[in-house]
Amino acid sequence: RTLGLATSDLALMAPAQIASAIQRRAAAAGYHLVIAMESGNDAAATVNELLAQRVDGLLINLPLQAEDAQQIQALCGAKPALFLDVEPQAAVAQCQYPNHYGARAAVEHLVALGHRQIGLLNGPERSVSARQREAAWHQALADHQLTPHCSLRGDWSAQSGYQALLAQLPDALPQALLVANDQMALGAMRALHQHGVAIPGQISVIGYDDTAESAWYQPPLTTVRQDLQQLGVLSVERLLAQLQGETVSDAALETALVLRETTA
Ligand code: IPT
Helix, strand or coil, X not given: CEEEEEECCCCCHHHHHHHHHHHHHHHHCCCEEEEEECCCCCHHXXXXXXXXXXXXXXXXXXXXXXXXXXXXXXXHCCCCEEECCECCCCCCCECCCCHXXXXXXXXHHHHHCCCCCEEEEECCCXXXXXXXXXXXXXXXXXXXXXXXXXXXXXXXXXXXXXXXXXXXXXXXXXXEEEEXXXXXXXXXXXXXXXXXCCCCCXXXXXXXXXXXXXXXXXXXXXXXXXXXXXXXXXXXXXXXXXXXXXXXXXXXXXXEEECCXXXX
């Protein structure tokens, strides 16, 4: 009995920690897990790799627009598939944290601290989650009559966060920075430290994910927590329920704001 996981780059912390939880939960249920990592931005090819290995069901952690997800679903035919990073309006089974609430909570926190000049460091253009987080930030800022002080972009990696901030330094710094994931926040903080900018004294930084490392940053990172462990466990349980023809509970997952020491 075999499950398949099609995943984004496992060099990234969040997909790696999700995959780890999936593997453990699948093993506990007596399932072998086959992993296919996306390369070259070709979701269909990645899913076909899994189908060729005759998996019984598929977990798809690839950023997909609604139409693309529906095509992948069609590719899977009668085999159950569950999507972890898809536009919510897609007509496919999903298991994911709502980006909208998490991103809004981050803005509300910074505004409550009195910040008015808030900058953005977003993820890659092609990521559905990055686009949703950005849209929610913009909406939440607008609700407070604010517009972004600056808008930067990275590719989810720490290095890209570092480079985005270096391009902005030494001046033109906002009072606070919303970052679409913790890894980019790590790089951004490194660039700020290098320029002697005090966190949170001169700039507040808030991340997104709460990966296992985020409590160990210096200072420990304030962030929007997606419980990646729980996401992995739940996705396997829901896929197995689909496989057994049970009705799948779609109880909503909820992000939580984790207050540590990078915001003030
Ligand atoms: C999403 C992470 O939040 C982000 O940090 C990045 O790793 C991205 O994945 C990679 O695709 S989590 C995803 C389940 C929406």
